[in-house]
Amino acid sequence: MTSIPSALSAHLQPASILTRRRVGVASLNLVTYGLLLVWLAQILGAQGWSAIDVAIFVCFAIAAPWSVLGVWNALIGLWLLHMRDDALALVAPFADAGDTSGPLHLRTAVVMTVRNEDPARAYARLETVMHSILATGEDSTFGFFVLSDTSEADVAALEEHAFDGLKLRNPEFSERLFYRRRTDNAGYKAGNLRDFCERWGADYEFMLPLDADSLMSGETILRMVRMGQAHPKLGILQSLVVGAPATSGFARIFQFGMRHGMRPYTMGSAFWAGDCGPFWGHNALVRIAPFRDHCKLPVLPGKAPLGGQILSHDQVEAVMMRRAGFECRVLPQESGSYEDNPPTLLEFSRRDLRWCQGNMQYWALLGLKGLHPMNRFQLLWAIMMFIGVPAFTAIIALAALKPLDGEDVNAFPAASALGFYAVFLAMYLAPKLAGFLDIALTPGGLARYGGGRRFALGALLELGFSFLLGASTTLRTSLFMIGLLFGRSVIWSGQARDAHALSVATAARGLWPQMAFGVFLFVAAGVLAPGVILWSLPLTAGYLLAVPFAVLSASPALGSWLARTSLCALPEDLAPPPILTALDARRGGHALTEHGETTRIFEPA
Numbered sequence: 001m002t003s004i005p006s007a008l009s010a011h012l013q014p015a016s017i018l019t020r021r022r023v024g025v026a027s028l029n030l031v032t033y034g035l036l037l038v039w040l041a042q043i044l045g046a047q048g049w050s051a052i053d054v055a056i057f058v059c060f061a062i063a064a065p066w067s068v069l070g071v072w073n074a075l076i077g078l079w080l081l082h083m084r085d086d087a088l089a090l091v092a093p094f095a096d097a098g099d100t101s102g103p104l105h106l107r108t109a110v111v112m113t114v115r116n117e118d119p120a121r122a123y124a125r126l127e128t129v130m131h132s133i134l135a136t137g138e139d140s141t142f143g144f145f146v147l148s149d150t151s152e153a154d155v156a157a158l159e160e161h162a163f164d165g166l167k168l169r170n171p172e173f174s175e176r177l178f179y180r181r182r183t184d185n186a187g188y189k190a191g192n193l194r195d196f197c198e199r200w201g202a203d204y205e206f207m208l209p210l211d212a213d214s215l216m217s218g219e220t221i222l223r224m225v226r227m228g229q230a231h232p233k234l235g236i237l238q239s240l241v242v243g244a245p246a247t248s249g250f251a252r253i254f255q256f257g258m259r260h261g262m263r264p265y266t267m268g269s270a271f272w273a274g275d276c277g278p279f280w281g282h283n284a285l286v287r288i289a290p291f292r293d294h295c296k297l298p299v300l301p302g303k304a305p306l307g308g309q310i311l312s313h314d315q316v317e318a319v320m321m322r323r324a325g326f327e328c329r330v331l332p333q334e335s336g337s338y339e340d341n342p343p344t345l346l347e348f349s350r351r352d353l354r355w356c357q358g359n360m361q362y363w364a365l366l367g368l369k370g371l372h373p374m375n376r377f378q379l380l381w382a383i384m385m386f387i388g389v390p391a392f393t394a395i396i397a398l399a400a401l402k403p404l405d406g407e408d409v410n411a412f413p414a415a416s417a418l419g420f421y422a423v424f425l426a427m428y429l430a431p432k433l434a435g436f437l438d439i440a441l442t443p444g445g446l447a448r449y450g451g452g453r454r455f456a457l458g459a460l461l462e463l464g465f466s467f468l469l470g471a472s473t474t475l476r477t478s479l480f481m482i483g484l485l486f487g488r489s490v491i492w493s494g495q496a497r498d499a500h501a502l503s504v505a506t507a508a509r510g511l512w513p514q515m516a517f518g519v520f521l522f523v524a525a526g527v528l529a530p531g532v533i534l535w536s537l538p539l540t541a542g543y544l545l546a547v548p549f550a551v552l553s554a555s556p557a558l559g560s561w562l563a564r565t566s567l568c569a570l571p572e573d574l575a576p577p578p579i580l581t582a583l584d585a586r587r588g589g590h591a592l593t594e595h596g597e598t599t600r601i602f603e604p605a
Contacts, residue, residue: 235326260435312358471542
């Protein structure tokens, strides 16, 4: 590996501007965090400090920072979107280069990584991307690769057969379309991309990684390449990835809320993160030479789950790219970049556990030499995102036991406690609420979602959904993190991406701990403090209802009903853009039942 240069700037923004923004945002967060801790201390310490009081306070101190930053990112994003005419220039000064004209002179490899995926489904997306680029008239500088890490022989045979068909259907790409399958999965997805860079990287300036569920329009890709072409120190340019229209009720409701919250949140975080932006591992433009030379992931000492190969590779590659003197930026616009969200609660949770284990591995990377202070913070923040989950879960359990600490119930500052609870709930929901407000304030925003009434109903449905989802996933993550201490590990394999029903038995096998925890909370509250039950429902009902929630949200009938009523519809549901229309036209080879369930589900191991 070549030596790492000192931290450089792409000269898109003076360092002093980003420093002032970061100091300002840090100050807002610290003041808010401090006020919350003082308020909670006054509540808990009103009659002296019991062991339960101390435990609740410590857990809140661990869990709160993520919510506090979420509030300020959302508020800053709203301010930029609706109070500033120059918002995009402030957060993405490179973006105007995407609107220039003239031929491309740097080559780009579009690379799709797959592992035990449905090849017909994945290739339909890649083929759609290929033809969307072709339609721009600038396709001559692009190559296309399928990078397989498939371990199952029957899936590999399907991959190869489907790829032969892909080449036959597209003779205009025959010299620029390649398939490579590795015989092992060394380094997981990061190793897959590294192998590509070492074998073919010298032939291209950029690569654009796609997952098996990714979709990007040719116009969006061209804009990003023009930005990278204009700014040689732009090492990673991450597009804002949004959910594509889904038949799964679970995915449809989830991404309805995610879509709105991401726009102000991403705009707000990009304002201060600047050149130390995120990398989500796909739907991003990556400059190959510095990625190959400076972003090789270390193999951590020890064994899995916290040692060995790094699972959550993308954020580590981003901080190493920045360390090498290249900027990592996000383009905070909805701009023709899509992915599919997990179709069921169990699939959603399975993905979260892989991210959790990967982020916990970052502890070993905090001491890496030469990291930008902002990047070191980002690694720590990625850890805290999951550390806060068991802390938050513990608060709920401890709150149920609070009456056991022997304090006088009549002397407890109940009004202040309820106020604190309401404020924290509002903070928890702030990114979603900011997203809803953003749509309402944007001219034509509500019309894109089918009108104000339909949008409001969808928002209410999604808010209830988010509380149920939060309870189910946080407990599962908390239990998994305990398991990490005893060597429990996830398996990186394919994902079931298409809508499918869940039986009660399947849901119960995966979610019985949530129901047991819910029973404990409601029994404890019923015996010790019955008045707590009603106001705690937003945070506790999801435990008790985890199994029926998982079954109902995966039900094809729910997905069909939401589609018929246009509830929780995205703008692309109501007015599909050309890239999605083209994908639908190519999906005829992907076998579906009459209920929208795949005849073969590529389940993870």
